[in-house]
Amino acid sequence: MFAYLIRRLLLIIPTLFGIMVINFFIVQVAPGGPVEQVIAELTGTAVDATARISGSQVGETGAIGQAPGATQGDITSKYRGARGLDPQLIEELEKQFGFDKPIGERFLLMMGRYVQFDFGDSFFQDRSVIALVMDKLPVSISLGLWSTLLAYLISIPLGIAKAVRDGSRFDVWTSGAIFVGYAIPSFLFAVLLVVLFSGGNYLSWFPLRGLVSNDWDTLSLGGKIVDYLWHLVLPIVALMIGGFATLTMLTKNSFLEEINKQYVVTARAKGLNERRVLYGHVFRNAMLIVVAGFPAAFIGILFTGALLIEIIFSLDGLGLLGFEALIKRDYPIIFGTLFVFTLLGLVVNLIGDMMYVVIDPRIDFERREV
Numbered sequence: 001m002f003a004y005l006i007r008r009l010l011l012i013i014p015t016l017f018g019i020m021v022i023n024f025f026i027v028q029v030a031p032g033g034p035v036e037q038v039i040a041e042l043t044g045t046a047v048d049a050t051a052r053i054s055g056s057q058v059g060e061t062g063a064i065g066q067a068p069g070a071t072q073g074d075i076t077s078k079y080r081g082a083r084g085l086d087p088q089l090i091e092e093l094e095k096q097f098g099f100d101k102p103i104g105e106r107f108l109l110m111m112g113r114y115v116q117f118d119f120g121d122s123f124f125q126d127r128s129v130i131a132l133v134m135d136k137l138p139v140s141i142s143l144g145l146w147s148t149l150l151a152y153l154i155s156i157p158l159g160i161a162k163a164v165r166d167g168s169r170f171d172v173w174t175s176g177a178i179f180v181g182y183a184i185p186s187f188l189f190a191v192l193l194v195v196l197f198s199g200g201n202y203l204s205w206f207p208l209r210g211l212v213s214n215d216w217d218t219l220s221l222g223g224k225i226v227d228y229l230w231h232l233v234l235p236i237v238a239l240m241i242g243g244f245a246t247l248t249m250l251t252k253n254s255f256l257e258e259i260n261k262q263y264v265v266t267a268r269a270k271g272l273n274e275r276r277v278l279y280g281h282v283f284r285n286a287m288l289i290v291v292a293g294f295p296a297a298f299i300g301i302l303f304t305g306a307l308l309i310e311i312i313f314s315l316d317g318l319g320l321l322g323f324e325a326l327i328k329r330d331y332p333i334i335f336g337t338l339f340v341f342t343l344l345g346l347v348v349n350l351i352g353d354m355m356y357v358v359i360d361p362r363i364d365f366e367r368r369e370v
Contacts, residue, residue: 008353012346017111019342020335024107027334034123034329035093097123097331110335119336124328129336132321139211139317142228143306146236151244156290158244159251164278166256182245187308190238194312198234206234209314235313239306247290254286288356 094100101109113120119129162171198208207213213227258264259282267277307319318337325333 005350005354008350012343012350015346016339016342020111020114020339021107023338024110024335025103027329027331028103030329032329033099034097034331035090035099037124037329038093114336114339119339120332122325122333123330125330129332132333133318133337133340136316136318136321139310139315140306140319142211142232143235143239143309143315143317146232147240147243150236151240151247152290155244155247156251156287159248159290160255160278162248162252163255163259164274166252178245178248181241184241186238186241187312189241190234190309190312193234193238207231211315235309235315238312239309251286251290254289255282258282258286291355 091100098106098109121128122132125132158174162174165171193206194208195202197203197205207230211228211231212224213219213231216224216227219227259278264277264282267281268274272280306317307323309315310317310320321333322337324330325337
């Protein structure tokens with residue numbers, strides 16, 4: 001197991017490097033880079049914070065730096081809307097954003113800082129990337145953690161109940177309800193919840209925006225906990241409406257597969273009651289794949305799929321931060337968060353594999369046939 005762990009840890013390095021290389025060059029050649037964003041603000045052509053500059057005319061290296069052989073006279077022609085501006089100003093912007101260096105050198109310098117966990121400062125928010133991430137992280141952790149826990153707490157008992165009642169009316173009706181929920185987009189369900197329960201046209205039971213109330217600091221400890229959970233009800237319900245469908249069916253199918261195996265028939269033949277057979281023999285084997293996938297499920301909900309939920313409920317989390325960074329071409333945020341979350345995802349996948357061994361010590365990755 002130790003040798004397998006070392007191999008997996010070493011494999012993280014080329015995997016992370018490859019992901020960073022691909023994304024770096026794709027984002028760099030996309031039109032509407034940081035220089036053009038600043039030019040749009042200087043010339044008054046930026047509509048709002050999320051306005052996207054389209055139709056950018058870029059050279060061989062894109063809107064990211066001065067092409068080899070570029071002269072003082074034609075530097076403004078590389079950027080949309082730059083004609084008429086002082087070429088020296090454009091050069092200063094390129095130097096400020098680091099685009100006065102070749103693209104390969106920029107990438108190597110960036111990776112050199114990242115391996116030291118130095119992610120620099122945002123181009124447009126005048127704060128470090130780490131500070132911005134830490135500021136948004138509580139919202140995303142709240143959504144990811146509670147959504148994952150509730151999904152497991154609902155899906156596992158429901159999946160077990162469906163397995164032991166396979167083919168019954170309960171199984172049929174719950175399957176129908178699950179797949180209806182799975183088919184409803186989370187953002188659409190969020191809008192419906194707002195209309196029904198958050199001061200829309202009907203009830204005003206839950207707050208519409210934010211993670212806590214404005215007077216949260218003045219509340220007692222119990223009041224803070226209640227207020228925090230009160231604000232989370234609708235976003236979490238909307239986020240997990242379809243998330244537990246796959247987990248429920250996975251649990252059901254895992255139990256059905258184990259129930260039909262020979263060791264279960266033998267246990268029943270020995271006179272063990274159904275509950276002892278189910279939870280004493282079937283449960284550990286059936287739950288192996290479900291429980292071992294918890295870390296990856298948490299990371300998946302934490303960093304994906306919450307953007308529209310954050311917008312609808314005015315939750316300033318990592319999803320919204322990443323979206324705004326992409327629109328503004330805020331490269332330090334884009335690549336810094338990509339590096340951290342990719343590294344975290346790779347480590348979590350490794351933890352998920354290790355959990356197989358924790359749950360069932362009979363599993364030995366060293367003995368797998370290659």
